[in-house]
Amino acid sequence: MSRWRWLAALAAAVASTLASAAGFDYQLQPRKVADGVYALIGKTENFSRDNGGNIVNTGFIIGRDGVIVIDSGPSKAYGEQQRAAIARVTDKPIVQLLLTHAHPDHVFGNQAYPGIPIASLPATAVTLTQSGDALLGNLYRLVGDAMRDTEVRLPNAVAADGAFSIAGRKLRLMAARGHTDGDLMVFDEASRTLFAGDLVFFERTPTTPNADLPHWLSTLDSLDSLDFAVLVPGHGPVLHDHAGIAQTRDYLRWLRDGLQGAARRGLDMPEVLQLPVPERFQQLAVLKTEYERSVTHLYPAYELDTLPTIPRSKPK
Amino acid sequence: MSKLPLIVVLSISLPVFAAELPADPLNSPAWSTIAGRYFKGQPVVFDARVKVTAPASAEDPLDVPVQISAEGLADVEEMLVVADLNPIQKILSYEPLHAAPSLAFRFKVEQSTPIRAAARTRDGVWHLGGVWLSAAGGGCTTPSYGSADPVWQTRLNEVRGRLWPADGHGTQRLRLRVIHPMDTGLANGIPAFYIDRIVLSDAKGLTLARLNTFEPISENPVLSFDLNGSGAVRVVGGDIQGNQFSAEIAP
Numbered sequence: 001m002s003r004w005r006w007l008a009a010l011a012a013a014v015a016s017t018l019a020s021a022a023g024f025d026y027q028l029q030p031r032k033v034a035d036g037v038y039a040l041i042g043k044t045e046n047f048s049r050d051n052g053g054n055i056v057n058t059g060f061i062i063g064r065d066g067v068i069v070i071d072s073g074p075s076k077a078y079g080e081q082q083r084a085a086i087a088r089v090t091d092k093p094i095v096q097l098l099l100t101h102a103h104p105d106h107v108f109g110n111q112a113y114p115g116i117p118i119a120s121l122p123a124t125a126v127t128l129t130q131s132g133d134a135l136l137g138n139l140y141r142l143v144g145d146a147m148r149d150t151e152v153r154l155p156n157a158v159a160a161d162g163a164f165s166i167a168g169r170k171l172r173l174m175a176a177r178g179h180t181d182g183d184l185m186v187f188d189e190a191s192r193t194l195f196a197g198d199l200v201f202f203e204r205t206p207t208t209p210n211a212d213l214p215h216w217l218s219t220l221d222s223l224d225s226l227d228f229a230v231l232v233p234g235h236g237p238v239l240h241d242h243a244g245i246a247q248t249r250d251y252l253r254w255l256r257d258g259l260q261g262a263a264r265r266g267l268d269m270p271e272v273l274q275l276p277v278p279e280r281f282q283q284l285a286v287l288k289t290e291y292e293r294s295v296t297h298l299y300p301a302y303e304l305d306t307l308p309t310i311p312r313s314k315p316k
Numbered sequence: 317m318s319k320l321p322l323i324v325v326l327s328i329s330l331p332v333f334a335a336e337l338p339a340d341p342l343n344s345p346a347w348s349t350i351a352g353r354y355f356k357g358q359p360v361v362f363d364a365r366v367k368v369t370a371p372a373s374a375e376d377p378l379d380v381p382v383q384i385s386a387e388g389l390a391d392v393e394e395m396l397v398v399a400d401l402n403p404i405q406k407i408l409s410y411e412p413l414h415a416a417p418s419l420a421f422r423f424k425v426e427q428s429t430p431i432r433a434a435a436r437t438r439d440g441v442w443h444l445g446g447v448w449l450s451a452a453g454g455g456c457t458t459p460s461y462g463s464a465d466p467v468w469q470t471r472l473n474e475v476r477g478r479l480w481p482a483d484g485h486g487t488q489r490l491r492l493r494v495i496h497p498m499d500t501g502l503a504n505g506i507p508a509f510y511i512d513r514i515v516l517s518d519a520k521g522l523t524l525a526r527l528n529t530f531e532p533i534s535e536n537p538v539l540s541f542d543l544n545g546s547g548a549v550r551v552v553g554g555d556i557q558g559n560q561f562s563a564e565i566a567p
Contacts, residue, residue, distance in 0.1 A: 268381065269420070270371075270383035273381070292372070296375040300379075300538070304493065310475045310477055
């Protein structure tokens, strides 16, 4: 090896050490989905050390006087890099952060937005107050070092259903539930872009740790009549049609009917875990893992419906 | 050939207990402890007919669903389930007197661990099967929901259940849910308090199956049995403080 090559290798090693000391690099690339509207598209994977928890879509809308951010991502580092990515697109100030719901991949970048109003539905604030530390601890376990220095930052403002004008941009906030007990959707009137949060998944299996399937399905039905041009799902590629709504609905209906049917046949949970998943869902990312998780979350309620209370009798 | 004498020397230099104990296919660090505690002096074989079905990863460490089965193994007199790396290893023992050698239950897991089912046949041999379960943990040292909510006191030992008629295998399925905190005694300041026995019998008083449960069984236990015959089943159970429950479950 020549002396120059050796020096170049040394420089590269030093640079990579410095980069790792600076933390996980999410390589966030804002993607323009409409005029003044951008999405940061995460991987359709589970949390891992390799992806640093970036399995989520976040976004931002550039108004006349400032920027509205939708969800802050899984970690402090993500939030900081999200801010930096926004600054590469516009020099307008960030004036508002909106949280779609309380799940950890959407809210733990809040620390990067000190002094900025962080609004969510009331149920989201309640969940983060009660379970934020537990959710955060679990993410440290799954993601590791990319979570460094991440702490829970609660929302400091309440998002209300209805028209919301900010920074010269007309938004419509849509309060719903089903994926969790507080799901906020953000609709940008000018571009007809819907940030659907995790009410819509596309090509990635929906998650259900706090789901209420009947509410979720009726929320999806209510989206049928919404005239949108662009839909940014919580997970998966950006859409220009109703395919993500239809796919999420199809999977959730199958899940509901399958679990209900299994409970009525008297199956126990390990048997339900072995049931086949239809071919049409096989292309969904992380299908097996999410199906197993969903059985654990949802089956106890369905099975209890099939087990009547037995009147007490005196022991002999 | 100089290899043969070397092998002989190696074999006779191994400790006696290691020669008697088959190598653990799950490669558990606690295998020799488990074997010494539950199978000492008894013949043990690993047998693919003994199956443990559980998710690869515990989504809820307080409520891990497991099914054990020794279908294809004749004359199973007793089944034992242990989790090697739980602070309390023994989960249950089951005598399927007039029942299929299968059972589904849920348990609390403290950390990633093998789950083993052992089926003892009439000849005294323990047949073992098992799987590894990955878990974040904390299930055994977490207080029960019931310990923080006095509502359970009025519903203690309330039974829900149902019988599903005999399937193609000729067994009817009994599913039970009993309200009970199932406290392990490992959560600070909350003493152990758990159901320790459930006996199932038919209308004529014939005992169909006997189950002994231990601390790791989940709060408000949900159990599935596959019983021989058909018709109503009488359930009688009790906990370690002498509270008893009974229920008649008709098809």
